[in-house]
Structures are given as structure tokens and as C-alpha cells.
Amino acid sequence: MIGRRTLLTGTAAVLAMPAIVERVGAQSAFDWKRYQGQTIVVSLTKNPRADNLQQHEKEFESLTGIRVESEQMPEQQQRPKMVMELASGRPSFDVTHFSLHVSKRVVGSGRWLVDMRPYLADRALTAPDYDWADMSPGARRAATQPDGRIDSLPLETDIWLIYYNRQIFQQKGLAFPKTFDEMLATARKLNDPANGIYGFVGRGVKNANVPVWTSILLGQDQETVTPDGKTLLTDTPAAIWAGEMYKSLLRECAPPGVVGFNWNECQTSFMQGKVGMWMDGVGFTPPLLDPKVSKIVDHVGFGLMPAGPKAHACPVFTDALGIPVESKVKEAAYLYCQWATSKAMLLNLVNMGGGASPRLSTYNDPTLMKNSPFGQEWLATLLASMKIARSGLPEIIPVTEFRDVFGIALSNMVGGADVAAELRAATTAFKPILEQSLKT
Amino acid sequence: MSATTAGMPVAPRVRPTGKRNYARRYWLFAMPAAMVVVAVILFPWLFTLVMSVNDWKVSGNVYFVGLGNYQHLFRDPRFLWAVARTLYFTTAAVIAPMLIGVWAAVCFASNFKFRGVARTIFIMPMMATPVAIALVWTMMFHPQLGVLNYLLSLAGLPPLSWVYNSTTVIPTLVMVETWQWTPLVMLIVLGGIASLPIDPYEAAVIDGANGWQMFRYITVPLVWPFIVVAAAMRIIDALKAFDTIFVITNGGPGTSSETINMLLYQTAFGYYDLGYASAMVVVFFVLILLVTGVLLRMRRWEHGI
Numbered sequence: 001m002i003g004r005r006t007l008l009t010g011t012a013a014v015l016a017m018p019a020i021v022e023r024v025g026a027q028s029a030f031d032w033k034r035y036q037g038q039t040i041v042v043s044l045t046k047n048p049r050a051d052n053l054q055q056h057e058k059e060f061e062s063l064t065g066i067r068v069e070s071e072q073m074p075e076q077q078q079r080p081k082m083v084m085e086l087a088s089g090r091p092s093f094d095v096t097h098f099s100l101h102v103s104k105r106v107v108g109s110g111r112w113l114v115d116m117r118p119y120l121a122d123r124a125l126t127a128p129d130y131d132w133a134d135m136s137p138g139a140r141r142a143a144t145q146p147d148g149r150i151d152s153l154p155l156e157t158d159i160w161l162i163y164y165n166r167q168i169f170q171q172k173g174l175a176f177p178k179t180f181d182e183m184l185a186t187a188r189k190l191n192d193p194a195n196g197i198y199g200f201v202g203r204g205v206k207n208a209n210v211p212v213w214t215s216i217l218l219g220q221d222q223e224t225v226t227p228d229g230k231t232l233l234t235d236t237p238a239a240i241w242a243g244e245m246y247k248s249l250l251r252e253c254a255p256p257g258v259v260g261f262n263w264n265e266c267q268t269s270f271m272q273g274k275v276g277m278w279m280d281g282v283g284f285t286p287p288l289l290d291p292k293v294s295k296i297v298d299h300v301g302f303g304l305m306p307a308g309p310k311a312h313a314c315p316v317f318t319d320a321l322g323i324p325v326e327s328k329v330k331e332a333a334y335l336y337c338q339w340a341t342s343k344a345m346l347l348n349l350v351n352m353g354g355g356a357s358p359r360l361s362t363y364n365d366p367t368l369m370k371n372s373p374f375g376q377e378w379l380a381t382l383l384a385s386m387k388i389a390r391s392g393l394p395e396i397i398p399v400t401e402f403r404d405v406f407g408i409a410l411s412n413m414v415g416g417a418d419v420a421a422e423l424r425a426a427t428t429a430f431k432p433i434l435e436q437s438l439k440t
Numbered sequence: 441m442s443a444t445t446a447g448m449p450v451a452p453r454v455r456p457t458g459k460r461n462y463a464r465r466y467w468l469f470a471m472p473a474a475m476v477v478v479a480v481i482l483f484p485w486l487f488t489l490v491m492s493v494n495d496w497k498v499s500g501n502v503y504f505v506g507l508g509n510y511q512h513l514f515r516d517p518r519f520l521w522a523v524a525r526t527l528y529f530t531t532a533a534v535i536a537p538m539l540i541g542v543w544a545a546v547c548f549a550s551n552f553k554f555r556g557v558a559r560t561i562f563i564m565p566m567m568a569t570p571v572a573i574a575l576v577w578t579m580m581f582h583p584q585l586g587v588l589n590y591l592l593s594l595a596g597l598p599p600l601s602w603v604y605n606s607t608t609v610i611p612t613l614v615m616v617e618t619w620q621w622t623p624l625v626m627l628i629v630l631g632g633i634a635s636l637p638i639d640p641y642e643a644a645v646i647d648g649a650n651g652w653q654m655f656r657y658i659t660v661p662l663v664w665p666f667i668v669v670a671a672a673m674r675i676i677d678a679l680k681a682f683d684t685i686f687v688i689t690n691g692g693p694g695t696s697s698e699t700i701n702m703l704l705y706q707t708a709f710g711y712y713d714l715g716y717a718s719a720m721v722v723v724f725f726v727l728i729l730l731v732t733g734v735l736l737r738m739r740r741w742e743h744g745i
Binding site: 205 | 609
């Protein structure tokens with residue numbers, strides 16, 4: 001006798017058949033096995049995106065017959081390793097994972113990575129269902145160098161949001177803030193150091209802290225440099241307003257010692273139920289909902305970045321994959337990049353809470369969040385953030401120096417220094433570095 | 441040829457037996473070692489010197505700038521502060537382990553119950569991997585969730601910010617360094633104490649000397665060469681300290697624990713400015729040479745040379 005469950009499963013399979021047939025047809029027309037037998041070395045930055053790739057690596061090997069040797073390294077080590085090896089002309093990898101907001105211009109100026117435009121246009125190399133136009137305009141812009149070369153494929157767009165502790169909010173009878181001014185007022189009300197509760201936490205350690213400040217600055221409808229990347233906008237009244245907001249949030253409402261906090265210390269404080277709000281990237285969600293490490297699994301809320309006086313924007317930081325021009329197996333490496341940034345893999349990424357997909361189609365997929373542990377609030381925040389996303393860091397070559405110089409100023413502010421004086425001094429210090437970089 | 445020797449038979453040249461001169465062939469045996477020295481020491485140093493007189497960015501062109509990098513270095517407040525912090529850290533990270541290490545060596549030189557077990561436990565920090573130690577300390581330093589502030593609260597003391605405060609960061613890093621390297625000082629000095637003759641102590645007892653006087657006037661002068669060796673090793677190690685600082689603070693908060701090592705690493709591998717970083721390396725090397733020279737001089741004074 002056919003049970004109801006069996007009948008439903010069978011019906012679903014029949015209904016899904018056209019889509020499956022279409023997909024198989026598309027796949028069969030494309031020869032994934034063309035480079036079977038080759039081996040590629042993949043250098044990954046340690047984060048949930050890399051976890052997603054490694055978890056599904058065997059599927060790629062079965063699909064293509066290409067052997068993958070991949071390794072994950074913390075970004076602090078992987079970033080300089082990648083640049084130094086590319087500069088040496090003998091990189092040890094065939095695919096590299098990197099942050100466009102940190103390394104885009106430096107790899108672009110060295111012309112170290114393969115221009116993928118001919119590959120994307122080649123039907124023998126790019127599967128018919130890959131669809132480059134499906135990448136969001138922002139992601140495509142991020143992956144394109146100023147001279148028009150597309151030397152990487154976007155893997156993830158890390159939007160920033162506000163994680164909040166519902167329980168602490170309910171205890172104080174407060175609602176989630178909609179503007180930065182409201183956020184500061186709410187953080188002050190939540191702050192209860194006598195009971196070990198703090199209103200807000202965000203990165204205070206130099207370099208890592210800069211995106212917190214730039215996120216607030218976007219609320220003034222301003223970025224840190226002019227669109228041509230030549231003039232600093234870091235000591236304007238808007239920048240000073242953002243600095244004052246950053247200083248107040250961290251100095252008045254954050255746990256003691258926040259000036260030394262990177263994202264991991266912030267995450268730990270938040271997971272232990274000590275903090276009302278935490279501003280950081282969406283990719284840090286999974287541990288918050290893991291009962292083995294988090295004490296607030298049932299109380300985590302996800303909120304949209306508050307609006308500023310002039311704009312409502314959310315910073316975005318893009319990860320990508322590139323292929324060194326010296327690679328001996330460029331085509332096999334390209335197949336890997338293509339698979340890693342395919343619709344199916346980026347859907348997996350969102351479902352595992354590893355970050356936001358740069359593909360528009362991901363958010364129309366009927367299976368999105370079907371078996372995901374993350375709720376609809378998470379998805380709704382993600383979608384709303386994507387609509388107001390803007391670049392969170394300037395596209396300049398000396399971006400690490402930028403983050404260090406202004407990061408030190410921000411750390412000094414948390415220590416009590418005058419915001420305007422610090423930003424002016426940092427602007428003066430960084431201006432010649434930027435000008436020098438424009439000459440190279 | 442003179443007239444007296446003309447016509448005389450010339451004696452055949454006899455090669456001295458048993459005294460063959462092999463000196464000209466010795467270089468063949470030294471070649472492998474010499475090649476290694478040239479490849480891994482001399483060449484990198486010469487290359488560093490070359491880079492230090494050039495504007496050498498990873499993704500840009502290379503321009504000869506002469507002593508420009510050096511001139512910039514001595515006008516760069518960030519570098520000058522890094523030098524000051526390096527000296528501060530080194531001084532503290534040498535004095536503390538030396539004092540505690542010598543005291544511990546004197547303690548372990550005397551007989552007491554479970555001495556062997558206590559000594560084994562005491563030297564354990566030295567055997568652990570610095571990066572692993574640094575990660576554990578980082579967790580313990582967390583101002584809200586770290587075990588150190590919990591222990592302070594049990595004792596009724598207020599919490600500290602440890603490495604999360606620009607004032608306390610270097611003393612806290614010195615504490616980690618002291619915890620890890622005091623055992624080394626203890627072992628070196630203990631070896632010295634173990635080799636001391638017993639006679640001076642017997643004579644001192646007969647003369648009525650007390651414990652402090654025997655330590656001050658017999659033990660310290662006799663183990664002084666060992667103390668100098670331990671101090672030399674500590675100074676060089678403390679000047680080179682990188683791994684624990686990198687893992688625990690990465691030079692922060694702000695730049696308050698940024699030593700020369702941290703700054704030159706960031707300049708080379710964060711800013712990719714190899715020329716400027718090379719100039720820092722050269723200056724740092726000269727600094728280490730000067731310190732080592734002073735220490736060698738101290739050893740010579742000790743031996744009356």
C-alpha cells in the first residue's frame with residue numbers, strides 16, 4: 001500500500017522533473033571532464049566560505065575528475081603569503097581566495113591574476129547556466145579592475161548588520177533602533193556594568209576597527225575617499241560625526257578593554273550574553289546559534305544597520321577567487337572558480353549561514369533557507385541589507401596603511417582623545433601615502 | 441750563477457716526506473659550508489642592504505633612493521616609538537626573569553622534599569610552544585570572561601584590563617615572557633651553583649658569615665659568569681620577541697605594544713614596502729650588534745682580558 005508520505009514524495013519528484021531534466025541537459029551539454037586528471041592547488045582564507053568549499057570539494061572532483069589540494073590559512077597569514085608569492089612570479093597555488101576590499105588594487109596593479117573575460121565568453125569553458133549577469137551589479141563592479149579586467153569571481157558579499165540580544169532588550173522594554181542616534185540612546189539604556197551587561201560591542205583594535213567607523217559614516221551618505229580614489233574625506237564634519245558616534249558607543253557603552261577587541265572577542269562577549277548589540281559581518285552568525293558555544297541561542301536577533309542623518313546604507317565587503325597568470329592549469333583552476341561561484345554552491349553558502357551570496361538568483365530560489373537553522377529574520381535582514389549595500393572600504397592600493405593609520409586614531413578616541421584632532425592628524429599622515437600610491 | 445758553483449752537479453729537489461702541504465686543498469672541504477653561509481646568511485644580508493637603499497614596493501617599480509629610507513626612519517615617530525617600546529620591553533623582560541631565575545636557582549640548589557618534582561614543574565613553561573602559550577594567555581586575559589579577572593574577583597580585587605589597555609599591555613606581555621623564560625635563567629644559574637666548590641662556604645661558616653653574606657660575597661661572584669651568559673641570552677631573545685606579541689596583541693591597542701619587530705613585519709608584509717622595512721632591519725641589526733658587543737665586553741672584563 002502506498003503511504004501518504006510516499007505519495008507526496010513521488011508527486012514532488014514528478015513536479016520537479018522538468019527542472020531536473022533541464023538542469024541535466026544544461027550540464028550534459030557542457031564538458032566538465034575536459035581537464036580530468038589535472039591537479040589544482042587552492043589557497044583559502046579561513047572563514048565559513050572556505051568551509052563551504054572544502055565540505056563540497058569531493059563533489060567537484062567527481063564532477064570534473066580534477067584533483068583538488070586545498071588548505072585554509074588565517075587571513076593575517078594568507079594575505080601577505082598570497083601577495084609575496086604572486087610578486088615572486090612563482091606562486092605555489094592555482095587558485096587564491098582573497099578579500100577584494102583589501103587586496104584588489106594591489107593584485108590589479110601587479111597584473112598577477114588571469115583576466116577571466118575570455119573564459120567567461122568561451123562556451124567551451126563556461127557552463128551555460130553559470131550566468132555572469134546574475135551576479136549583483138555591486139559584486140561585478142567589485143571584481144572588475146579600473147582598467148576593465150575581471151581578474152576574480154565574487155564568492156561572497158559580507159554585509160554588516162547588528163546582532164542583538166532579544167532577552168536583554170525585553171528586560172529593558174526597548175525596541176530595536178532605527179537610526180544611529182537611537183542606537184546610541186538604546187546602548188546607553190541597556191548598559192548596566194554593575195550587572196556585567198554592556199549596551200554595545202564593536203571592534204576596537206586598530207585596523208579591524210575601521211569598518212565600524214566607515215559603516216557609521218555611510219549614514220552621512222559619504223565614504224572615506226572621493227570616487228576617483230584621489231582625495232581623502234576623512235576629516236570632514238561627517239567623518240567627525242561618525243568618529244564621535246564610534247567613540248561614544250565604545251567608550252560609554254562597551255565592555256572594559258574593548259580597545260583591544262577584534263571580532264572574536266566581540267563575538268565571545270555577545271555569545272556569553274553580556275552584550276545588548278554587536279555590529280559586525282553576517283558571516284559570524286553560525287557560532288551564535290550553536291548551543292555548544294553560545295549561551296544565547298534562543299535570544300539572537302538580527303537587525304538592519306541603522307540609518308544616519310542623510311542616508312540608510314549597509315557596508316559590504318566582497319571575497320573572491322582568482323587564478324595566477326603563472327598557473328600551469330589555468331583552465332582546470334577556472335572550472336574550480338566557476339563551480340565555487342555557481343548558483344548551487346552560493347545557495348549552500350547562504351543556507352549554512354556563511355554569508356550573503358553575490359548572486360541575485362539565490363534569493364529567488366524556492367529552496368532558500370528550507371533546511372537552514374537561521375530564521376526568516378536573518379534572511380529578511382540579509383535581503384534588506386543587500387538593497388542598501390555600499391562599499392565599506394576605499395578602493396585604494398595602500399588600504400592596509402589606511403586601516404592602520406585611521407585604526408590607531410580610532411583606538412586613541414576610545415582612550416579619550418579628541419575626535420577631530422585625531423582624524424585631522426591621521427588624514428595629514430595618510431595623505432602622502434595615498435599620493436605616493438597614485439604615482440605607481 | 442756564481443763562479444764557485446759553476447760546473448757542480450745540481451742536487452735533485454727532494455720533497456720533504458711526512459710534511460706535505462695540504463693547505464692549498466683545504467678550501468675544497470670548506471666549500472660546502474661556505475656555500476651555505478653565502479646562500480643563507482651573506483646573500484640575504486647583502487640583498488637586504490640593496491633593498492634598503494631603494495624605494496622597493498611589491499607591486500611597483502624599484503627606484504634608488506640612497507639613504508632616503510634611513511633619513512625617513514629617523515624622522516618617523518612611529519619607528520622612534522617602536523624603538524623606545526622595544527627598549528622598555530627588553531629591559532623589563534630581562535630584569536624580571538633574571539631576578540626570579542637567580543632566586544629560584546638558589547632555592548633549587550638546596551635540598552628539600554619533592555625538589556625534583558618542583559623543578560620539573562618549574563621548567564614546564566619553557567618547553568611549551570610560544571604560539572600555543574600566547575593563545576592560552578589571550579583567553580585568560582579577556583577582561584570579562586578570562587580566568588585571571590575571575591581569580592582577582594575571588595581575592596576581592598578589581599578586574600584589570602591586562603593587554604586590552606595601552607598602559608598595562610607591555611607589563612602584561614613582560615609577565616608572559618617572564619613566566620616562559622625564567623626557567624631558562626634558573627637552569628643556567630643552577631648549573632653554575634652546582635659546579636661551585638664547597639671550601640669557601642666552609643671557611644665562611646667558620647668565620648661566622650650568615651646566609652646573605654655567603655650569597656652576596658661567595659655565590660654571586662662565583663656564578664657571575666653564568667649570570668652574564670643568561671642575561672646575554674635573555675637580552676637577545678627579548679629584543680627578538682615576536683610570536684607572543686603578534687598573537688596576543690598584534691602590536692595593539694593602537695600601537696602601544698608595537699616593537700621594532702612588529703612594525704617591520706607590518707611594513708614588509710602589510711604595507712608591502714620592502715625597501716623601508718629593510719632599512720628597519722639594518723638599523724635593528726646594528727642595535728643588536730651593539731648590545732651583543734657590550735655583553736662580550738662585559739665577559740672580557742669578567743675574565744680580566
